[in-house]
Amino acid sequence: MPKQISSQKTDQSNKAWQAHIKAWGKSGLSGKEYCRQRQLSYHAFIYWKKKLVPRQSAATFFVPVPMPTNLHSGATGSGLKVEVGKRFKIEVHDGFMPRTLARVISVLEEYR
Template sequence: MGEIQRIKHQKALEYWSQILKEQQESGLCIKAFCRSRQMSHHAMYYWLKELRKEALSANAQVPVCTTQFAAVSLAKEEHPPCGNMVVHVGSASLEIPEGTAPQDLQRTLQVLKEVFLC
C-alpha cells in the first residue's frame, strides 16, 4: 500500500472508529443506527471488520505475557439418591422413576394437566 493510500486508510479508520463509538453509545443496533443516519449498514460492517483486523495486527506486535496455571480440584458434592417422585392429582397417583428425562416428565405433567385439571 502506498503512503497516500495508507494515510487515507488510517483517516477512514479514525472516522469509522468514531462512528462505531457513537453507535455503541446510542444503544441502537447497527442497522437501526445506520437507518437513522441514512448510512449504509454494509459500509459500517466493512469498517467494523477493518477496525478488528487493525486491532489484531496491533496486538500481534505486543509482547506476549506468560501465563501460569494452578491446579484446582472441585470437591464432589455427595447427594443421597432422591428415589422416585410421586405425583398425586385428585385420586390418581403417578410414580416417576429417578433419572426420567426432563422432556418426558414435562410431557407427562402436561397430559396430567389436560386430563385432570380441565
C-alpha cells in the first residue's frame, strides 16, 4: 500500500477516534458502556484514548459530578468517607443518590 494512502487512512482513523473520545468524555458513560452502545472495540478505544488523551499527572484531579439542587447545606446525620491512598477521596452523606455514586465509581475505574 502506498505511503500516501496509508497516511490518509491513519488521519481518518485519528479524526474518528478523536471524535469518539470527545463524545465519550461528554457522555458520562464508562468507556466499556460507551463502546458497547456504539459497537466499538473496547481495546481499540483504550489504545486511542492512551494515544490521544494526555496523561493526568499523579497530582489530584477532580471529576465533575452533577449534584441535585435540593441538598440542604449543613445537613446532619452520619455518612461514609472512602479514601484510596492519597489518590481518591469520596464522601457519601445521608440522602445520597446511588446512581451518582455508581457514576463516580465508574469514572474512577477508568483511572486504575
